[in-house]
Amino acid sequence: MSLERRHDREFVRTFFTSPTAVEGEDDSAKMIRRAAQLRGMQAPDVWVPDNEDATAPSMRDEGAENIISVISEHGAEFPGEIHPRIVWHRDSPATRYQCFEHLLEIADPERDAIQHIDGFVIPEVGDIDDWKKADEFITIVENEHGLAEGSLAMSVIVESAEAELALADLREEMGKPSNNLERLFLLVDGEVDYTKDMRAITPTGGLPPWEELRHNTSRGASAAGLIAIDGPYDDIRNIEGYHERMTDNQAKGMLGIWSLTPGQVKEANESPLPPKTGSWLLDVNGREVELDAEDGRYVYDGDDVTLETTGDDRYRLLVGGDERELDGDDLTEELLDLTSYIPSLNDIVDSMEEFEAAKEAGKGAIAMERSATLLVDGVEVEISTDRMWDEATYQAAQTPITLFQDVYEHRPDQHEELEELYGEDVVDRAMVVG
Amino acid sequence: MSLERRHDREFVRTFFTSPTAVEGEDDSAKMIRRAAQLRGMQAPDVWVPDNEDATAPSMRDEGAENIISVISEHGAEFPGEIHPRIVWHRDSPATRYQCFEHLLEIADPERDAIQHIDGFVIPEVGDIDDWKKADEFITIVENEHGLAEGSLAMSVIVESAEAELALADLREEMGKPSNNLERLFLLVDGEVDYTKDMRAITPTGGLPPWEELRHNTSRGASAAGLIAIDGPYDDIRNIEGYHERMTDNQAKGMLGIWSLTPGQVKEANESPLPPKTGSWLLDVNGREVELDAEDGRYVYDGDDVTLETTGDDRYRLLVGGDERELDGDDLTEELLDLTSYIPSLNDIVDSMEEFEAAKEAGKGAIAMERSATLLVDGVEVEISTDRMWDEATYQAAQTPITLFQDVYEHRPDQHEELEELYGEDVVDRAMVVG
Amino acid sequence: MSLERRHDREFVRTFFTSPTAVEGEDDSAKMIRRAAQLRGMQAPDVWVPDNEDATAPSMRDEGAENIISVISEHGAEFPGEIHPRIVWHRDSPATRYQCFEHLLEIADPERDAIQHIDGFVIPEVGDIDDWKKADEFITIVENEHGLAEGSLAMSVIVESAEAELALADLREEMGKPSNNLERLFLLVDGEVDYTKDMRAITPTGGLPPWEELRHNTSRGASAAGLIAIDGPYDDIRNIEGYHERMTDNQAKGMLGIWSLTPGQVKEANESPLPPKTGSWLLDVNGREVELDAEDGRYVYDGDDVTLETTGDDRYRLLVGGDERELDGDDLTEELLDLTSYIPSLNDIVDSMEEFEAAKEAGKGAIAMERSATLLVDGVEVEISTDRMWDEATYQAAQTPITLFQDVYEHRPDQHEELEELYGEDVVDRAMVVG
Known part of the structure; x- marks a missing residue:
């Protein structure tokens, strides 16, 4: 036991x-x-x-x-x-x-x-x-x-x-x-x-x-x-x-x-609470760089990744001393490999609610989609990723939420600051999910 | 026990x-x-x-x-x-x-x-x-x-x-x-x-x-x-x-x-089986870069290592922001430190056979030589390294071979693919060594 | 026990x-x-x-x-x-x-x-x-x-x-x-x-x-x-x-x-004995670079950090692709974060003696100051750092000294070399501190 x-x-x-x-x-x-x-x-x-x-x-x-x-x-x-x-x-x-x-x-x-x-x-x-x-x-x-x-x-x-x-x-x-x-x-x-x-x-x-x-x-x-x-x-x-x-x-x-x-x-x-807003990271030579959110796009404007259009659906990508000619699909694939997403409290609650609904409907695993528009070196690229969620994923994702609930329950003196940070709506949903 | x-x-x-x-x-x-x-x-x-x-x-x-x-x-x-x-x-x-x-x-x-x-x-x-x-x-x-x-x-x-x-x-x-x-x-x-x-x-x-x-x-x-x-x-x-x-x-x-x-x-x-062909790696600012095998030479043509001849038996080597003037012996020494070799299945079988023969002849330890011609930034350098093999080295090297033998014995359905990959001769020798 | x-x-x-x-x-x-x-x-x-x-x-x-x-x-x-x-x-x-x-x-x-x-x-x-x-x-x-x-x-x-x-x-x-x-x-x-x-x-x-x-x-x-x-x-x-x-x-x-x-x-x-002379390290993109001691100043003259004066008490600092405009105080702060000091045997003995005197005088914790003049890309900057020492810091710092004493006591054949390396005075003080 x-x-x-x-x-x-x-x-x-x-x-x-x-x-x-x-x-x-x-x-x-x-x-x-x-x-x-x-x-x-x-x-x-x-x-x-x-x-x-x-x-x-x-x-x-x-x-x-x-x-x-x-x-x-x-x-x-x-x-x-x-x-x-x-x-x-x-x-x-x-x-x-x-x-x-x-x-x-x-x-x-x-x-x-x-x-x-x-x-x-x-x-x-x-x-x-x-x-x-x-x-x-x-x-x-x-x-x-x-x-x-x-x-x-x-x-x-x-x-x-x-x-x-x-x-x-x-x-x-x-x-x-x-x-x-x-x-x-x-x-x-x-x-x-x-x-x-x-x-x-x-x-x-x-x-x-x-x-x-x-x-x-x-x-x-x-x-x-x-x-x-x-x-x-x-x-x-x-x-x-x-x-x-x-x-x-x-x-x-x-x-x-x-x-x-x-x-x-x-x-x-x-620190252990999920962030207010989600963010996209780009792996630049082994360093994770947070992309700037601007008008719904995630922007990388550093010098360590170079991307240019070389023709119809043709791109040249230079990362880590490695230059490649790619078509649009390969470019998307490549950028998917280089990016990762840090979900916000709201994102986590969304995903958990979605999985709970699917489970209710008899499904054991569902694909969670996450997509974004990147702007790398001036070139716009759409990426979209599916992650399979099953019961184990769901339960592992739950730790920050359980922690949040424990905090909210035992620390009324922090309610105001938490609601100010996340908004009341997210806080309320976070308290009932899971 | x-x-x-x-x-x-x-x-x-x-x-x-x-x-x-x-x-x-x-x-x-x-x-x-x-x-x-x-x-x-x-x-x-x-x-x-x-x-x-x-x-x-x-x-x-x-x-x-x-x-x-x-x-x-x-x-x-x-x-x-x-x-x-x-x-x-x-x-x-x-x-x-x-x-x-x-x-x-x-x-x-x-x-x-x-x-x-x-x-x-x-x-x-x-x-x-x-x-x-x-x-x-x-x-x-x-x-x-x-x-x-x-x-x-x-x-x-x-x-x-x-x-x-x-x-x-x-x-x-x-x-x-x-x-x-x-x-x-x-x-x-x-x-x-x-x-x-x-x-x-x-x-x-x-x-x-x-x-x-x-x-x-x-x-x-x-x-x-x-x-x-x-x-x-x-x-x-x-x-x-x-x-x-x-x-x-x-x-x-x-x-x-x-x-x-x-x-x-x-x-x-x-993955755990040794590769078909050996390869040389060069340590470039902490990253291991595999050298291209071209006409019996191993070539580095990236931008992160610069090497030039500056006179009779004089060289200038620039790696990791560190510039050095070296004579031929020091250059060889330096490149030996920067390179390493990934042996093929054939290489491992060769070394084991050599050690077994030496042991038969009453020797406890022998030097295994490995040499190569490198072409770095257009300059050709010969390197050669000795590694002492004793009983312990021999036995530690044996793990991939024992694994290979276990696979070959229990997975007849993979014989064809293994022989296609390595060649029948190497497979036969790998099965009797050790 | x-x-x-x-x-x-x-x-x-x-x-x-x-x-x-x-x-x-x-x-x-x-x-x-x-x-x-x-x-x-x-x-x-x-x-x-x-x-x-x-x-x-x-x-x-x-x-x-x-x-x-x-x-x-x-x-x-x-x-x-x-x-x-x-x-x-x-x-x-x-x-x-x-x-x-x-x-x-x-x-x-x-x-x-x-x-x-x-x-x-x-x-x-x-x-x-x-x-x-x-x-x-x-x-x-x-x-x-x-x-x-x-x-x-x-x-x-x-x-x-x-x-x-x-x-x-x-x-x-x-x-x-x-x-x-x-x-x-x-x-x-x-x-x-x-x-x-x-x-x-x-x-x-x-x-x-x-x-x-x-x-x-x-x-x-x-x-x-x-x-x-x-x-x-x-x-x-x-x-x-x-x-x-x-x-x-x-x-x-x-x-x-x-x-x-x-x-x-x-x-x-x-190797485990403290060095003869202390040295300053600068963190350059995650690599620790030892600064050259020249005329009482510690000099960085590599290419990976750029520092220039842009006006009265204004500086531009470029490290790791990150460019910042700073006033003198912020610059000092920034360089403090990027530097660290490796104390010599003499430094350690000094600090321990200082702490022992403070303890004698009834104090439980004192600030140890360490300062230096850096010369980065031609610009001179003074830095100074306080580290709090309490009983625990003192005891942890003691390990290399206890080791030194153990060596000195049991290895008379090394006395001459140790005294040659550190000087007799430091050796004598190191044997009685702690």
């Missing part, structure tokens, strides 16, 4: 950390006080008051107190989930005991914070047996404070080789009666510490891409009904780089990412 | 699915009736009458009947193996029970089909315990119908994270006395459903490359003596793309691929 | 194999006799008299004798560790028995070699149970010869799918009382045999990149406190290719590599 998803959110786009206590400020809780009041696209799906690496070790007891005071005041109104990160280390019993103490303190119902806290984030976990130790502390704390067993979620930061190996054990371990690992929620990669743990070196000191870690995290999440989140992207000004990273993650099934600023939260909240 | 390969075929190049029952046709079995009569390079190594995704759910009982009627009529003459795909789902006991019923029906010897069926393909498997449930149904069916236990092969479609994880358990589980998992034959990736299961998103809706899944499938197959097959490539007209995918797969040890049409079968049957 | 590293060396840069017995020479031990006398950067961290693949099967008994005679004579003075490779095969009990006999012979203290031998390299291992068989032979041999149990290290060559799978079991198995697997030291990939075992094919016969194998080896090493080493790079003349491979490995946490010649040893000993 598939492990059921046991939490409210099936998707988490954003995991935003804020330091719990900053030295030298009038109000040491300033950062989390400000973060607690974020709304709309700048507010994350999961907010993480960070009492670990973002906060100096000497400030962490004060940080635990700040978590309590800020969440008891602002937690009820916060639009996303709240999961504080507390200290933990697979190699340090002292740190684990500190975790237990902070847990006991923060989860005390008389302090009025735990009512608004959805769970806790445990960093620096090791083998699965180490995960169980953290789980057990949470169980004891739930029991001490009269909270239902398993009601507090637990998310972990995967930042060691042994934690990566543990990802393969989750499915088997989560069912065992001697633990409450069903409380697991997010699997978050922590590439800085992972790089240290793996003793990896890059010439510039930048992080390695860690393709396999991200795959294994996403696979572990999929197999155990959890949610995979990528680690921090610390080149904060580099928005294009952040987007490329997210696109790469999404192709791995890792739909969420850490955010370090409200600006990053906004980018990351929008 | 290495797990022995227990099946007739040690290699499978092609896995061709056909819908078992199509609605609205006079003969609903039309597609499989036609497929059953394919011969030669258009006939697959493994033919899969597909009573799962390719056939509408409402047609699957008729599909099971069609399988029986077509295979009982045409099965004896079919040149490849026959492995129907039947329904299964890790999350649905109802689907698993339907699997059992179809199995019982198709495997009944009185229906005269099972005699020509080599095994069954089970889709949508989950954990290894789920694989065992399917294995157990086949065992019961074998027993009910008086077939030898373990005589029916079982292949699975890996299309979930948990099935990917199960690939690491095969070696250990296959030896256990409480199952008959030794019947396992093919491990086939199913990337469409896998993408859905992993909840991955790409902007265009295209499939992610899933590098790690393919590696893990190939590794699982290697460790358990099974055969790895890649999933469907649904851009049917894109032959170049299909070839690139196969080359990529082959470098992972995944030598077979799904085919959706007889045209794809032909391409995929030929 | 993290598994402790139990061996003297925490890092191994080089694994150099030499044939133990060559036929047709006056002195069949010639190759290992010469290798035993290497010193300085040409001497490896781990030297491997190779009585397996590098030596013809018929010469291996003589090879075992040669190992004894050469190591008893030269072993005491050899500056690196000595780990002979002896025969083994997961599929051949005869080969395993031969392993046992050679072990008994070489480890006999009366032969005066074992005193200088740090451990043995076992090739062609399979499942973890196969590793245990080799471990058990070494335990028996230690006992027979009065050596402390576990005192001989064991390194393995990972060259089969089952050995790759075993990498995930190490952490759990190494603790068990019924084995002495704590003796494990190096995990070495053997890509030639692995390619054969995986039945992979590439058109030219070159080795596939095997990204996942290298990741899994590095991860297994990290999880079990061992050291990961990449396999041989057999294109010996291709120094650039060898360096690219090492850079790729290092980003995976695999800091050591096999060497086939003293020339390769030298390259591989130097």
Whole structure:
């Protein structure tokens, strides 16, 4: 049987950390006080008051107190989930005991914070047996404070080789009666510490891409009904780089990412949602170039593709140093191979509705047509492509829609921005399709 | 001990699915009736009458009947193996029970089909315990119908994270006395459903490359003596793309691929076999360009490499924005670094024969020479390279030959086409080398 | 708890194999006799008299004798560790028995070699149970010869799918009382045999990149406190290719590599150490181009970036077909995005010292500034970048320094060359930082 998803959110786009206590400020809780009041696209799906690496070790007891005071005041109104990160280390019993103490303190119902806290984030976990130790502390704390067993979620930061190996054990371990690992929620990669743990070196000191870690995290999440989140992207000004990273993650099934600023939260909240308008891409020497939409035509006016008419239904096409003489049909064929289409939310909803109608009418597979007028180097070409949709295509296409629905259901504070972006009509149809 | 390969075929190049029952046709079995009569390079190594995704759910009982009627009529003459795909789902006991019923029906010897069926393909498997449930149904069916236990092969479609994880358990589980998992034959990736299961998103809706899944499938197959097959490539007209995918797969040890049409079968049957003639490649700014063979010389006449004589034994070479003044020896050295050679079947057989003779004469390693005359930008250059061959090189080079021999032995219907392609002499020598 | 590293060396840069017995020479031990006398950067961290693949099967008994005679004579003075490779095969009990006999012979203290031998390299291992068989032979041999149990290290060559799978079991198995697997030291990939075992094919016969194998080896090493080493790079003349491979490995946490010649040893000993001088890279259409340092400025004079002044504080920048009009601030910003810096050993030591001082002063994170004057297409631009350093950044940056310290401590024969390269002052500071 598939492990059921046991939490409210099936998707988490954003995991935003804020330091719990900053030295030298009038109000040491300033950062989390400000973060607690974020709304709309700048507010994350999961907010993480960070009492670990973002906060100096000497400030962490004060940080635990700040978590309590800020969440008891602002937690009820916060639009996303709240999961504080507390200290933990697979190699340090002292740190684990500190975790237990902070847990006991923060989860005390008389302090009025735990009512608004959805769970806790445990960093620096090791083998699965180490995960169980953290789980057990949470169980004891739930029991001490009269909270239902398993009601507090637990998310972990995967930042060691042994934690990566543990990802393969989750499915088997989560069912065992001697633990409450069903409380697991997010699997978050922590590439800085992972790089240290793996003793990896890059010439510039930048992080390695860690393709396999991200795959294994996403696979572990999929197999155990959890949610995979990528680690921090610390080149904060580099928005294009952040987007490329997210696109790469999404192709791995890792739909969420850490955010370090409200600006990053906004980018990351929008990234996995389909675009407002569709666009055509042209493959120019291995680079995907987006064509400009002008008067219903898609225009390429760069220098790397040359196209000219050489006679009646004869064309000369030059791409990538390769010159070819083609008739109209071959030209269309060639351009079909070189182009691809990024569907908008509206396009996806259209296709799904069309397939649902066909299924209703007893058909198992239908051809979806997509056509466009291209203007390449001044020459106009019509292209049209059929893609077969069957049940599997339909279900795979559904992921961004299910995500959209999950967002819309749980984040009323984003309704206005979403409706402004897509239009009310598309939003309404997207909420009933699938 | 290495797990022995227990099946007739040690290699499978092609896995061709056909819908078992199509609605609205006079003969609903039309597609499989036609497929059953394919011969030669258009006939697959493994033919899969597909009573799962390719056939509408409402047609699957008729599909099971069609399988029986077509295979009982045409099965004896079919040149490849026959492995129907039947329904299964890790999350649905109802689907698993339907699997059992179809199995019982198709495997009944009185229906005269099972005699020509080599095994069954089970889709949508989950954990290894789920694989065992399917294995157990086949065992019961074998027993009910008086077939030898373990005589029916079982292949699975890996299309979930948990099935990917199960690939690491095969070696250990296959030896256990409480199952008959030794019947396992093919491990086939199913990337469409896998993408859905992993909840991955790409902007265009295209499939992610899933590098790690393919590696893990190939590794699982290697460790358990099974055969790895890649999933469907649904851009049917894109032959170049299909070839690139196969080359990529082959470098992972995944030598077979799904085919959706007889045209794809032909391409995929030929792809892992060595070429008829060898060719030289030139690395031009990271792109491998095949040189034209003209009058015994290999010619590059593109614009991205410039070479000229600047004096007695002096040359100017311009590649990738990098201009260098070189003497003849340095030029040769430079071009050696930039070129590589793709050996033909004949070349590989030559090298193996040479190494075998050297080994006979007591040598452990010999240098294999390869030389050519290049004509770059009008300048003629002789290059010559030595590669050391030892036992390990010899054995690694042997894979395409072993594959060739497996094909030739089991596919008499392809002899004529193979001899036409390579010449009888090379084919004869390829069959005795190694 | 993290598994402790139990061996003297925490890092191994080089694994150099030499044939133990060559036929047709006056002195069949010639190759290992010469290798035993290497010193300085040409001497490896781990030297491997190779009585397996590098030596013809018929010469291996003589090879075992040669190992004894050469190591008893030269072993005491050899500056690196000595780990002979002896025969083994997961599929051949005869080969395993031969392993046992050679072990008994070489480890006999009366032969005066074992005193200088740090451990043995076992090739062609399979499942973890196969590793245990080799471990058990070494335990028996230690006992027979009065050596402390576990005192001989064991390194393995990972060259089969089952050995790759075993990498995930190490952490759990190494603790068990019924084995002495704590003796494990190096995990070495053997890509030639692995390619054969995986039945992979590439058109030219070159080795596939095997990204996942290298990741899994590095991860297994990290999880079990061992050291990961990449396999041989057999294109010996291709120094650039060898360096690219090492850079790729290092980003995976695999800091050591096999060497086939003293020339390769030298390259591989130097590769993971930080450079003598820092350098700036410019991203030119996806290629990283190193800028020339001239009179304190970093100069790009290629043709692929065009920059000109178009007015007061106005610039026109053309990169990758993309032309932009920018003011000075935007230009600086743009160039910051396109450049990156490779720090020297001195730079790293500086940054670490600075962070250590800040930590002492109670700060958890500080900004590290890096600035430079660029000269692009004749236009001078000042750039300056801040990077936040916290404890995690500090620790990740520490890996090359810890490696440097490990090298300096264990390889006095390289002191002179290191001091010549970096200067005594930097070397001294590098030894006390961290």
